[in-house]
Amino acid sequence: MENMYGNVIPFHGRKRPKGRFTMGILIVVVVVFFVLCLYPPVRMMAHKTQYKEFVTVLSTATYRTSSTQVLTAQVDGQTLAISQDNAYKLCGAIVKQGPCYISNEQPQREPDVRLSYGIYGTMDLWDVPLEDDSNGFSNGVYIHFTSDTEDVDFSYLMVGDPLRDLLTAYLSPELNTVLD
Numbered sequence: 001m002e003n004m005y006g007n008v009i010p011f012h013g014r015k016r017p018k019g020r021f022t023m024g025i026l027i028v029v030v031v032v033f034f035v036l037c038l039y040p041p042v043r044m045m046a047h048k049t050q051y052k053e054f055v056t057v058l059s060t061a062t063y064r065t066s067s068t069q070v071l072t073a074q075v076d077g078q079t080l081a082i083s084q085d086n087a088y089k090l091c092g093a094i095v096k097q098g099p100c101y102i103s104n105e106q107p108q109r110e111p112d113v114r115l116s117y118g119i120y121g122t123m124d125l126w127d128v129p130l131e132d133d134s135n136g137f138s139n140g141v142y143i144h145f146t147s148d149t150e151d152v153d154f155s156y157l158m159v160g161d162p163l164r165d166l167l168t169a170y171l172s173p174e175l176n177t178v179l180d
Contacts, residue, residue, distance in 0.1 A: 051099035054154040057147045061120035062091040072179065073171050074114040081177040082115070082170070090115075090170040094143070094158070101157040107142055113171060121147035125166070130159065141166070 065071045066084040073080045082090070111124035126142040141158040169175075 048099055050154065051156070053152060054145060054156075055095050057121070057152045057154075058091055058094065058123070058145060061117040061147060062087050064120055065117045069118045071118075072116045073176075074116075075112075075171050075173075078173060079179040080171065080173060081179050083176055086170040086175055090166060093166060093170070097158045099156070100140075100159055106144055106155060111144075113166075120149055121145060121152075128157070 062071070066087045071082040071087045073082050107126040107128060109126070112127050113125040115123040115125070117123070123143065123145045128140055128142045130138060130140050142155070143158060144153075144155045146153050
């Protein structure tokens with residue numbers, strides 16, 4: 001027992017811890033900072049790559065459908081055979097909007113427009129209200145495209161009021177053949 005008190009170091013003679021705990025916290029803070037800084041650009045690059053794939057598949061489906069079979073659209077309870085010219089213009093109008101917003105919440109109702117590209121895929125369009133109308137638009141178009149041949153399933157939200165514009169410009173019964 002005599003040596004027990006001899007091994008106790010008085011408070012003024014103790015050494016400070018080496019700082020491993022402080023260094024660990026500093027490393028965690030730096031890693032979190034880099035992750036937060038790198039996440040947005042990486043996410044944007046991934047979305048842009050996915051959008052390019054969507055545009056490629058949509059363009060291919062439009063070309064193949066218009067040359068081999070009829071592109072049909074279910075609009076306002078009517079089935080329309082979309083002319084080749086209107087099919088290309090519709091594809092161009094969607095592509096012109098660019099990579100808009102990713103939206104994981106598909107509307108829980110029947111689509112306002114369903115385009116059938118035959119064996120090449122299906123595209124559904126919904127007119128949806130926007131939660132944030134700071135850009136001056138109250139509505140947008142939710143697009144969901146599924147390709148059977150390319151294994152592509154893509155959804156995004158096109159901002160603006162373009163669905164009515166698309167319907168009147170390219171998907172109206174006056175400009176296409178009614179199949180019903």
